[in-house]
Amino acid sequence: MNSRYDTTGTVEAQFQAGSDGRVLANKLGVSDPDEMDDIELDLLNRLHEEVVGSFQGDQRITIADLCEWHRRWLGNVYVWAGRYRSLNIGKGDFQFAASHRIAELMEDLDTRTLPVHTPCSGLSEEQLSEAIAIVHVELILIHPFRDGNGRISRLLANVMALQAGRPELDYTTLDKRRNEYFAAIQVGMSDYEPMKGLVRRVLRDTGGNLGG
Secondary structure (H helix, E strand, C coil), rough: CCCCECCCCCHHHHHHHCCCCCCCCCCCCCHHHHHHHHHHHHHHHHHHHHHHHHCCCCCCCCCCHHHHHHHHHHCCCCHHHHCEEEEEEEEECECCCCCHHHHHHHHHHHHHHHHHHCCCCCCCCCHHHHHHCCCHHHHHCCCCCCHHHHHHHHHHHHHHHCCCCCCCCCHHHHCHHHHHHHHHHHHHHCCCCHHHHHHHHHHHHHHHHCCC
C-alpha cells in the first residue's frame, strides 16, 4: 500500500533535489534514501534512549510530550519536525484525519484519551493491551506529523509498557502482519478489539504473559 500525499506547495510537499521524489526536502541536503533511513534510525535510537531513561512510571503522557519527541528526533533534519502537518495524507484509499482538524483532534486526545490510559503503572496485561491499543489507534488515525507517526507511536507504546513494568516491546509480530495491522487501524474507528488482540500478542511475544 502506497502513501498518497496532497501536495499544496508547502515545504512539507517538497522533495530533496536529486532524490527522484524518494527523500523529503531536508536541512542536511541528503538525497539518498538509504542514507536518510540510516540517519533517521540513528537519531531515533538516541531519542529512545533519552526518553526511556527519563520517563517516570507515574508520569502522564501528553501531546506536548509527543510533539517534543518528534522535534528532538527530527529537528536537525526537517524544518517541520514537531509541528502538526498541513498536508492531507493517506495510505492507499484510506485517508487520515484532515489537516485542518489535527489541532482539535490532538487536543481531544490530550484531554479525553491520554489522561484515561496513562500512566500505565499497575495495569494488568488485559488493561495494558487495551490502553496501548486505544492510544495507538487514535494517534495513528490522526497522523499528526508529516512523517514518522508510526515510529513515534511505537515509542509511546514502549513508554506505556515500561510504565506497567513490562519489557520494551518486540514489534516483530506487527512487522509480519502489516495487512492485519493496518486493517485493525481502519476498524479502530469503531472497534478497538482487533488492535487489542495484536497488542496482546506483542506483549506475550515480548516477555511472556507476566500476569497481573
